[in-house]
Amino acid sequence: MATSWVGSVVSINCGPTLGVYQGEVSSVDQTSQTISLRQPYHNGLRCPVPEVTVSAMDIKELKFVDIQNAVTKSTSGQRTATEVTSLHTGRQNNRSSLPSFPSSSSNPGTAPITILRRVPTGSSNSRGGTQATHRKNSVRNGGAGWTMRPKDDECFGDGTDEDLDTDFDFEGNLALFDKAAVFSQIEEKNGNSNRAHHHNSHAEQKHPSYRHDENILESKPVTYRQITVPQHRGKEYCTDSGLVVPSIPYELHKHLLAAAERWGLSLERRLEMIGVCSTQMALTLLGGPNRLTPKNIHQRPTVALLCGPHVQGAQGISCGRHLANHDVEVILFLPNFVKMHESVISEINLFSRTSGKQVSNVRDLPMSPIDLVINCLDCHENLLLREQPWYRSAADWANQNRAPVLSIDPPVSEQDQTVEAKWTLSLGLPLPLVERESRLYLCDIGIPNLVFQEVGISYHSPFGCKFVVPLHPV
Structure with a gap:
């Protein structure tokens, strides 16, 4: 029974202290009541270790994301096969999810299970990441449950870890900027404006500017030699x-x-x-x-x-x-x-x-x-x-x-x-x-x-x- 869960993608909520772990189930130990995840993610970030083991005592909520079977499995052992009929794509984002269904278990303490499906690589709505994310149910005005995305999931839910190991290529991006082309465009614009200004200057005469001690009224030419002496030969x-x-x-x-x-x-x-x-x-x-x-x-x-x-x-x-x-x-x-x-x-x-x-x-x-x-x-x-x-x-x-x-x-x-x-x-x-x-x-x-x-x-x-x-x- 336990081996049937190996290879499934699960999301384990261990409370506010330990956080949420996601990954592929590698083994389930019924004796020690533990579950091991391969290539795990902790709170949306890839863990530095290849495998993580979680005890059943720490698990608050368990969600399965099975890409192959697309079925919902409850923690009480009851299995209800549900055929997926439609894919919710109302908002253009990097993830798509199926509607959530409540568990058919008679145990009132059993948490609802949500099945999430990852968008295939290369899709127009995908950013290249393959990490599966979930949505929580919320009840609005006491009515039916609606799928809502929490703020934390909006900010940290994307698989951005793939680009963290790559340094930004400053030289390569700088090479994309063509200085000669940009400056030629600027000079061309300035040249057109100068030609337009030169054309307009012929149409209307430019008014001269005056200093604070100059008279703007037209007057006779200034005569600087206003004193003359007879037979002047001096300085x-x-x-x-x-x-x-x-x-x-x-x-x-x-x-x-x-x-x-x-x-x-x-x-x-x-x-x-x-x-x-x-x-x-x-x-x-x-x-x-x-x-x-x-x-x-x-x-x-x-x-x-x-x-x-x-x-x-x-x-x-x-x-x-x-x-x-x-x-x-x-x-x-x-x-x-x-x-x-x-x-x-x-x-x-x-x-x-x-x-x-x-x-x-x-x-x-x-x-x-x-x-x-x-x-x-x-x-x-x-x-x-x-x-x-x-x-x-x-x-x-x-x-x-x-x-x-x-x-x-x-x-x-x-x-x-x-x-x-x-x-x-x-x-x-x-x-x-x-x-x-x-x-x-x-x-x-x-x-x-x-x-x-x-x-x-x-x-x-x-x-x-x-x-x-x-x-x-x-």
Whole structure:
């Protein structure tokens, strides 16, 4: 009797602890009440051992899957032959099962038996696996039993173990990707879109793009050479906006200032204008709003002015007065001269009413580096001042001090500068100065356009919204 079960495919449920075993019956021992399975599966996975023996004490439920006979066998020994008439194929999956039939045994404890049939290899509904799976009965709304597939069986019931031993072939799958063909298709699409865009660009003109500082309204062509001087043979400079500013000789510059005085731009008014412009530039060089704040009053910048007894010296003193009014510590160097220009005396009287300090000896100047040195020692009319002892001592002090130097209205000279300046400030129109490492700036001193025309200069202001603009050599 026991040998008749050999070769049958069974599914043994040993409870939640041991799980479910499936396989082909290899032997049944009635004495020890055990059953052995060949090529067993445990919970849907192939066991690492070729044979498993299960005791009858551990068996909770036993299901037979007999492919040859297709009959249902109960654990009580009763056998009921049933002819299989149809195959359930309602859902397209890798398994098909027969409807479940309850056992005809009179023993109420006997569990229902379900017969499962494996789909042959090569079927359109098969994934190549030959493992038999089962379905459990479930009662819906107390009615008839329907075959339902549990979630665990859906996820783990397929025979996927056949592909576990095979590594994924990355190189082979990468070789299937034809890079050249894909990129050729992309380039072809881009080429078609570019040709379409090129075709459309002829149909409608592309609107130009503008910068934030460009005007979108159509206007006349820009003329960058708006200043012309008679018999110009000197140097030329340009502003940041590209306007050309030519240089003029000192004699023409002198006639221009004289014409402005005849029309009411006196020396005193010119000195005030130069003092304001040079102060504005000096405050910017000292740090501007980042340095001159109420919270930084304990670190006031220090500026030394080196002035001579002439108009250029008066310009420097005017600058020092405005700097002192802006909380800058100013030290004015001016030797004790017997004869000085009237404008210098007037500016000294005003400077004495500020918090600035005036010294007449180089020894009284600070020995430590300061923030800025303003040089107004030179004169256009008298270049022999460079030979004076006070001039040499002041120039030596400025060169030894590590502070940067701003030179205001220096004269035209072929000789080297006695004080190396980092910045140079010219008035009205620049003079043809010798090219040095000094950066050139130009300040507006308030001369009207008709005054320029009176001396033969066609003039249009290059300053824009500023009073001091940088100049670059052309």
